[in-house]
Amino acid sequence: MGKLACLAGGLWLAAGPALAATDVVFTGTVSDTCTLAVPTPGIMTLSGDGKTLGSDQTLGVPATVTVVSLGSNSVTLAAPTLTDAPSGYAGGETVQMSYSGLASHAYTSQQQSFALGILPLTNLIINMQVLNPNGFVQGTYKAKTVLTCS
Amino acid sequence: MQLAAALAALAALAATPALADCSVGLSTPGVLKLSPSDSTVLSSQAGTASVVVVTNLSNLLGTTVTLSSPVLDTWPAGFAAGSAVVEERYSASWLLGSSSVPTYASGPRSFAVPLAAVVTLVLDNRVTAPGGFRQGGYSTKTSISCS
Numbered sequence: 001m002g003k004l005a006c007l008a009g010g011l012w013l014a015a016g017p018a019l020a021a022t023d024v025v026f027t028g029t030v031s032d033t034c035t036l037a038v039p040t041p042g043i044m045t046l047s048g049d050g051k052t053l054g055s056d057q058t059l060g061v062p063a064t065v066t067v068v069s070l071g072s073n074s075v076t077l078a079a080p081t082l083t084d085a086p087s088g089y090a091g092g093e094t095v096q097m098s099y100s101g102l103a104s105h106a107y108t109s110q111q112q113s114f115a116l117g118i119l120p121l122t123n124l125i126i127n128m129q130v131l132n133p134n135g136f137v138q139g140t141y142k143a144k145t146v147l148t149c150s
Numbered sequence: 151m152q153l154a155a156a157l158a159a160l161a162a163l164a165a166t167p168a169l170a171d172c173s174v175g176l177s178t179p180g181v182l183k184l185s186p187s188d189s190t191v192l193s194s195q196a197g198t199a200s201v202v203v204v205t206n207l208s209n210l211l212g213t214t215v216t217l218s219s220p221v222l223d224t225w226p227a228g229f230a231a232g233s234a235v236v237e238e239r240y241s242a243s244w245l246l247g248s249s250s251v252p253t254y255a256s257g258p259r260s261f262a263v264p265l266a267a268v269v270t271l272v273l274d275n276r277v278t279a280p281g282g283f284r285q286g287g288y289s290t291k292t293s294i295s296c297s
Contacts, residue, residue, distance in 0.1 A: 020297070030184055
């Protein structure tokens with residue numbers, strides 16, 4: 001009977017463990033997208049000579065725009081404009097913007113654009129300035145550029 | 151005579167193909183989705199994969215379930231697949247037991263399961279590409295085996 005048990009054990013071992021397996025597949029699709037956000041709007045302050053209102057003046061704050069791009073996109077910054085000024089302001093200003101970080105350009109009044117490829121979350125820093133040789137009357141001013149990404 | 155019959159029966163058993171000690175069945179495939187907060191991460195948090203492993207009585211020493219290292223299986227043209235890191239994590243449970251590794255890692259993993267158990271395995275895959283992902287379809291694969 002002992003021999004029988006040994007033989008049974010031997011045969012069981014000879015058969016060996018059998019293996020079962022399967023592949024687990026994960027699938028996903030990435031679409032062409034571009035997103036923009038403005039976590040930090042800009043603040044313009046007056047220059048010492050009173051002729052420049054700018055975000056790169058003392059105590060001014062440039063605007064920060066975050067950009068995420070998947071695929072081929074381009075960012076366009078529209079020509080900057082003065083959108084708000086106090087009553088009594090006579091006009092005659094020049095509005096300019098500059099940007100750095102993701103791409104860079106010196107102060108300009110013209111529309112700008114640049115191409116993007118695959119881009120993780122990246123900052124674009126925008127400065128704005130309003131130049132007026134006649135100066136500014138007291139009050140609140142707003143200038144803007146419109147960013148589009150497509 | 152009885153000994154001869156027993157020997158004949160054992161020989162017949164040995165001659166038949168070995169029965170698997172376990173079986174592996176895929177219940178739900180995984181779904182990869184780009185992280186809303188990090189465009190360099192494609193993960194299965196929106197759709198984990200589920201696998202059922204059933205062990206039987208044939209392996210008296212218990213069963214080992216093995217998860218291979220995950221691989222990036224398909225990707226769109228132009229994507230730098232060589233720079234992508236593919237990782238996995240899992241959580242498995244059965245009556246009176248469990249095993250899990252909640253931290254993503256690339257290496258293969260294995261764990262022991264007692265005989266006659268039904269194991270539910272939930273698996274996540276994650277792909278990290280420092281340069282982000284090009285538009286198109288991606289798939290990853292993990293092979294799960296038991297023996």
